[in-house]
Amino acid sequence: MRYALPYELPAGRLEPNRAMSHTAIAMPVEEEVRRPPRERLLEAARELFYAEGVHTVGVDRVIERAGVAKASLYSSFGSKEGLVRAYLEEYHDRVISRRRAAAESESDPVAAILAVFDSLARDYQRADYNGCAFSGARAEEPAGGPVDAAARAYRAEMRDIFRELCVRAGAGDPDLLAWQLQLIYSGGAESAKIERNPEVPVAQRAAVETLIRSALASP
Amino acid sequence: MRYALPYELPAGRLEPNRAMSHTAIAMPVEEEVRRPPRERLLEAARELFYAEGVHTVGVDRVIERAGVAKASLYSSFGSKEGLVRAYLEEYHDRVISRRRAAAESESDPVAAILAVFDSLARDYQRADYNGCAFSGARAEEPAGGPVDAAARAYRAEMRDIFRELCVRAGAGDPDLLAWQLQLIYSGGAESAKIERNPEVPVAQRAAVETLIRSALASP
DNA sequence: TCTCCACTAGACAGACCTGTCTGTTTTGCG
DNA sequence: CGCAAAACAGACAGGTCTGTCTAGTGGAGA
Numbered sequence: 439m440r441y442a443l444p445y446e447l448p449a450g451r452l453e454p455n456r457a458m459s460h461t462a463i464a465m466p467v468e469e470e471v472r473r474p475p476r477e478r479l480l481e482a483a484r485e486l487f488y489a490e491g492v493h494t495v496g497v498d499r500v501i502e503r504a505g506v507a508k509a510s511l512y513s514s515f516g517s518k519e520g521l522v523r524a525y526l527e528e529y530h531d532r533v534i535s536r537r538r539a540a541a542e543s544e545s546d547p548v549a550a551i552l553a554v555f556d557s558l559a560r561d562y563q564r565a566d567y568n569g570c571a572f573s574g575a576r577a578e579e580p581a582g583g584p585v586d587a588a589a590r591a592y593r594a595e596m597r598d599i600f601r602e603l604c605v606r607a608g609a610g611d612p613d614l615l616a617w618q619l620q621l622i623y624s625g626g627a628e629s630a631k632i633e634r635n636p637e638v639p640v641a642q643r644a645a646v647e648t649l650i651r652s653a654l655a656s657p
Numbered sequence: 658m659r660y661a662l663p664y665e666l667p668a669g670r671l672e673p674n675r676a677m678s679h680t681a682i683a684m685p686v687e688e689e690v691r692r693p694p695r696e697r698l699l700e701a702a703r704e705l706f707y708a709e710g711v712h713t714v715g716v717d718r719v720i721e722r723a724g725v726a727k728a729s730l731y732s733s734f735g736s737k738e739g740l741v742r743a744y745l746e747e748y749h750d751r752v753i754s755r756r757r758a759a760a761e762s763e764s765d766p767v768a769a770i771l772a773v774f775d776s777l778a779r780d781y782q783r784a785d786y787n788g789c790a791f792s793g794a795r796a797e798e799p800a801g802g803p804v805d806a807a808a809r810a811y812r813a814e815m816r817d818i819f820r821e822l823c824v825r826a827g828a829g830d831p832d833l834l835a836w837q838l839q840l841i842y843s844g845g846a847e848s849a850k851i852e853r854n855p856e857v858p859v860a861q862r863a864a865v866e867t868l869i870r871s872a873l874a875s876p
Numbered sequence: 877t878c879t880c881c882a883c884t885a886g887a888c889a890g891a892c893c894t895g896t897c898t899g900t901t902t903t904g905c906g
Numbered sequence: 907c908g909c910a911a912a913a914c915a916g917a918c919a920g921g922t923c924t925g926t927c928t929a930g931t932g933g934a935g936a
Contacts (some may be wrong), residue, residue: 463708475912475913475914486911489799490798490799491712491796491799492799493710493712493713493795493797494712494797494798494799496892496893496894497893497894497895498892498893501775506913506914507894507913507914507915507916508894508895508914508916509896509897509912509914509915509916510912512894512895512896513896513913517894517895518893518894518895520753531920546907568800569796573792573796573847574796575796576796576850576851577710577788577792577793577794577795577796577797578710578712578796578797579709579710579713580708580709580710580713581787589851590851590852591671593848593851593852605698612862613856614856614859614860616862617848617856617857617859617860618860618864620844620848621841621844621845621848621857621860621861621864622840622841622844622864623844624843624844624847624848625840625841625843625844625845625847626840626841627846628792628837628843628847629812629836629840629843630802631795632805632809632812633807633809633812635837637833638834638840640833640836641833641836641837641840642840644833644837644838645840645841645868645893648867648868648871649864649868650865651871652867652870652871654702656932694882694883696920715922715923715924716923716924717922717923717924725883725884726884726885726886727881727884727885727886727924727925727926728882728884728885728926728927729882729883729884729924730925731924731926732882732883736924736925737923737924737925792880
């Protein structure tokens with residue numbers, strides 16, 4: 439049925455899509471290859487869920503921002519809950535790998551711990567910083583659900599990163615120090631989210647240094 | 658029209674209400690005076706909003722738990738948002754006054770700071786502990802709203818409590834120490850909410866002691 | 877005893893939200 | 907070119923949510 443074209447189809451369809459793929463003069467950087475719906479959905483979900491909360495944002499707003507049909511969402515993720523799961527999974531992997539990269543950029547374990555916190559503090563400067571995605575998502579539903587479990591897994595992995603560095607640094611009680619660092623880590627993210635005050639990263643770094651120094655001094 | 662009673666009204670009305678105000682044998686403690694709807698609504702809101710989130714819980718569930726008509730909610734609070742505001746206000750006053758009481762139970766400022774954290778740690782042991790109500794409510798809506806402002810006010814007041822104690826304790830930089838204590842405070846609440854691990858209050862207390870000791874040692 | 881008035885019970889409107897379904901268009905590939 | 911699979915647009919069903927409204931009830935005080 440490609441013969442019977444609607445009357446003004448060309449104009450009507452070229453307007454919303456910013457495709458204009460092949461004009462006479464080729465665009466120098468042709469990076470306008472539309473990424474697949476699944477990726478665009480995940481990106482839209484990341485932006486909207488992170489900024490406004492998982493519950494507040496409806497699927498209609500997600501598909502609108504992604505520029506995708508609703509059926510694509512349900513064929514890719516099964517349900518809104520599936521999209522939320524994928525959103526949190528992507529967040530988990532992305533943040534953990536960035537923190538690991540920060541840690542591995544320093545060979546000295548103490549410097550590595552400070553690099554992890556500096557990596558966190560750099561996030562505070564983003565205009566759209568809104569705290570930890572797990573902390574936010576977890577607040578929107580009662581305890582014991584799948585989001586709760588995902589948040590625990592995320593925290594456990596962060597704590598493992600800290601613990602290994604604390605062992606390598608020779609802390610007297612590496613487990614205790616790892617827990618303490620996680621207190622600062624969560625508290626910093628939460629404080630920066632609500633206060634947006636430059637004192638937060640300053641206090642955070644000073645506290646980390648003090649706690650490490652104290653842990654290294656004890657036998 | 659009190660003459661024309663519905664057929665089985667007595668049974669129908671006595672069952673849901675646990676009134677049974679005056680039986681033959683008087684109850685020794687007649688504390689069953691039904692508290693006014695506003696109070697019952699606030700109590701139900703506190704339980705439900707705190708446990709499951711402001712957004713998740715609908716007004717129907719609140720009035721059902723309160724045993725109150727919907728019109729009473731809207732005449733007392735104007736809207737659901739009004740009830741949420743009142744819920745957060747009550748939380749603010751209740752928690753702040755408990756922390757102040759803990760601080761004032763000790764004349765030595767360092768002991769007072771530790772008492773504030775012990776007061777927080779006692780909350781962790783409650784079966785229904787679910788973190789800081791402001792942290793939870795704030796996560797359910799975008800930044801810049803009234804809940805955001807209420808959360809900042811709550812945190813500012815807690816920080817004032819800490820700062821005054823840090824000044825009295827003679828900390829080298831009382832502002833910095835107050836910020837550090839708030840990092841531990843928020844991080845402890847968040848960690849205890851998700852992990853429910855007895856290591857949290859242990860690490861919390863140790864971190865507070867270390868940070869205070871370090872702040873007192875510096876000029 | 878009578879009269880307000882706060883309260884209760886519940887129906888209802890209107891908005892919104894998730895998830896399904898239909899039909900059309902685009903696109904990738906042989 | 908031609909076909910099949912994927913993606914699009916959007917209507918729609920069924921449910922839930924907030925907030926309003928009506929009708930009736932009970933108790934306190936004149």
